[in-house]
Amino acid sequence: MVFGPASELGVGLFEDTAAFEYVPGRSDEEAESIIRAVYRQVLGNAYVMESERATIPESQFKLGELSVREFVRAIAKSDAYMSRFFDKAPRYRFIELNFKHLLGRAPNSFEEMRAHSTILDNGGYEAEIDSYLDSDEYQEAYGEFFVPFYRGYKSKPGQTMVEFTHMFAMLRGASSSDFKGSLAGKTPVLNKNIIQGTPLAVIPPSSGVAGNGWSFQDTTLGARSRHGVGASSNGKVYRIEVTAYASPGAVNRVSRFRRSNKVYLVPFEKLSDEYKRIHRQGGQIASITSI
Structure with missing residues (x-):
């Protein structure tokens, strides 16, 4: 279930937008909509210039030579992704964004992040990307033909308050960008809080509308x-x-x-x-x- 009204927590668009699924044989226009959705999800809603587009994987996807999952893999291994989130950010910022972009959730614990740090040390950049896309979790959540989507903001049985609040700390509305529009910038959002297992504040973005009434005001x-x-x-x-x-x-x-x-x-x-x-x-x- 969604924690509070989705529109007031900055996730209304995610709730109202159906997941993108590609069925082989559909039109080029539908294929283009899938391509745009993949760029938006994997690159954290960052603006993509024409020169940054992965033209060869795009063509292979349109020809049916790549599934959505393999196209996601190509974008996550592209120079556009590497230059934004690997080259210019600390290791744990890179890893927490991989969880967000590729699995649609925040990391559950510091042990989970440390495991991916070990993969990065032993196998390198591509092995780290593959570890998400080849996981059972990815297959169960998205399969071959669904574009990954954010799902960690919904509470579920067995989920701790820590995991739940950490996703809201990383997901600040549909218009935010993980490259330029994030308040965290290059700094890990979870930082010591995931090491200590500490919940974070769940604070909805203000609507900016005077007298709207839902934005919290401190009480007497x-x-x-x-x-x-x-x-x-x-x-x-x-x-x-x-x-x-x-x-x-x-x-x-x-x-x-x-x-x-x-x-x-x-x-x-x-x-x-x-x-x-x-x-x-x-x-x-x-x-x-x-x-």
């Missing part, structure tokens, strides 16, 4: 609630900022009043239950931060 002390502070066995407490509780007497309306926002201080063990409770009551989570 009178609007705050404290649930179970100090009850955690290891002392970790998380601050959940909630907005958009319905106004009294309003029907299907989002409150625009500051006092509608609330802050809950919750121990880690109760974090999952608490955000489920908030959504059942019609609230929208604006951010989750460790305190």
Whole structure:
């Protein structure tokens, strides 16, 4: 399921756009739409100049000589990908972007990133790219004819809060670019947080519309609630900022009043239950931060 309204977390376009699947024998126009989708996904929504296009793999794909998976492989091994994400970024930034671009999710743990660092050391750049595309996970998620898509922002059974929040830290809306439009730039987004297994704040991008009402505004002390502070066995407490509780007497309306926002201080063990409770009551989570 999607965590909160997709449009307010910057992933609305991903939810509303069907996955791109290529069926051999379709028109050149449909093949072009697949090619554009592959460039957009693999190159992290970066602008691609005509001189950077992989013309030979494109022709092979149109002729049916390459599947979508093999065309994705060609783009991920291209000079355009290498120059953007390998040559100009630290190793762990490169690896976390490979997870995002090729598997559609954030890395689950530092051990997973370290395993890919070992592949890079022992097999080199191409072996690192192949390790994603030849994995069982890739085949199960996309197969031969689906363009990879972002899927890590949907919570699922067995997924930890760490994995879930890390994907939102890496995916800041459909208009952002991993090459020039990312706030992280060349710096790893997850950094020490994945080493320590620490959840990150889930903060939706602001709509920029005055009076929109969903963008979180900090509350006064009178609007705050404290649930179970100090009850955690290891002392970790998380601050959940909630907005958009319905106004009294309003029907299907989002409150625009500051006092509608609330802050809950919750121990880690109760974090999952608490955000489920908030959504059942019609609230929208604006951010989750460790305190």
